[in-house]
Amino acid sequence: MNNNRLGQHYDRYSNMNIQEMNKDKYKSNLISKNNDIQLSVVREPDVNYTLHDYYLCISSASRDLTKYPSESNYVVFLDNPYKNVKQIELIQTIIPHKNSVDTEPYLLLNIKEINDTVYSNNQQLLNSFAIIQLSPPTVSDGFINTDKRIHENIPKVFRTPISLSRLSIRITNSEGVDFDFGGNNSVVKAFQNTLVFKITCLEHSRDSLNQRNVY
Numbered sequence: 001m002n003n004n005r006l007g008q009h010y011d012r013y014s015n016m017n018i019q020e021m022n023k024d025k026y027k028s029n030l031i032s033k034n035n036d037i038q039l040s041v042v043r044e045p046d047v048n049y050t051l052h053d054y055y056l057c058i059s060s061a062s063r064d065l066t067k068y069p070s071e072s073n074y075v076v077f078l079d080n081p082y083k084n085v086k087q088i089e090l091i092q093t094i095i096p097h098k099n100s101v102d103t104e105p106y107l108l109l110n111i112k113e114i115n116d117t118v119y120s121n122n123q124q125l126l127n128s129f130a131i132i133q134l135s136p137p138t139v140s141d142g143f144i145n146t147d148k149r150i151h152e153n154i155p156k157v158f159r160t161p162i163s164l165s166r167l168s169i170r171i172t173n174s175e176g177v178d179f180d181f182g183g184n185n186s187v188v189k190a191f192q193n194t195l196v197f198k199i200t201c202l203e204h205s206r207d208s209l210n211q212r213n214v215y
Contacts, residue, residue, distance in 0.1 A: 049203065051086065051200050051201070051203075053199070056199055058167070060169070061187045061189065063076070063187075065186075070180075071181055072171045072172070072181065074168075077165065078165050082164045082201055084202040085158060085164055086158055086200050086201060087155050087156065087198075087200040088114065088197055089130075089154065089156065090195060093146045093195055093196070094194040094195075095145075096183070096191050096193065098181045099181060101134070102144065104173055106174055107174070107179060108124060108125070108131060108172045108173070109132055109169070110168075110170040113167060114167075117154060118130075118131070123176070124172070124174065124175060134147060135147040135148075141190065164199070171193065
């Protein structure tokens with residue numbers, strides 16, 4: 001009896017070329033290179049960005065009176081900062097009809113954090129974020145809105161998106177001097193202004209991942 005026969009059925013596997021075995025499995029698609037690539041996260045769709053519009057309404061009545069006594073010059077801190085801001089524009093203003101404001105050719109809105117919106121040979125216009133052209137007053141000592149018949153919104157578009165956590169508001173006359181509505185150091189409704197902004201942000205989204213098998 002050949003005592004070596006006991007291990008013969010093991011020897012036939014040990015003598016097989018392991019590289020050839022793997023090669024055969026590869027050919028039989030048990031291990032597929034193509035599948036491996038398709039199932040990789042690297043091959044998932046790229047991140048896409050979509051535009052989302054937000055509307056920010058601020059009022060001078062909510063300012064810190066200690067730091068900002070004038071309703072024409074105050075800072076608004078945003079509890080929820082806007083990220084990846086692509087565009088911002090002033091779409092409405094509500095201005096108190098006080099101190100003959102209706103005799104001004106226009107008012108100017110300056111925002112320290114946002115500049116280079118309007119190009120002009122006039123320095124005050126150049127420094128402003130938006131021109132506020134007022135509608136004719138309808139009620140004495142009431143409020144005046146932006147005249148939408150002749151006023152076109154001028155949006156500020158950022159080539160590189162920014163983040164906004166505060167807005168430093170300053171309302172001036174056409175000569176760049178803070179306009180005095182007459183309600184300094186008070187939050188009396190009759191003297192307050194309200195501004196409405198449309199803020200467009202880039203927000204990323206990813207297409208849903210395709211179902212992947214796990215081997």
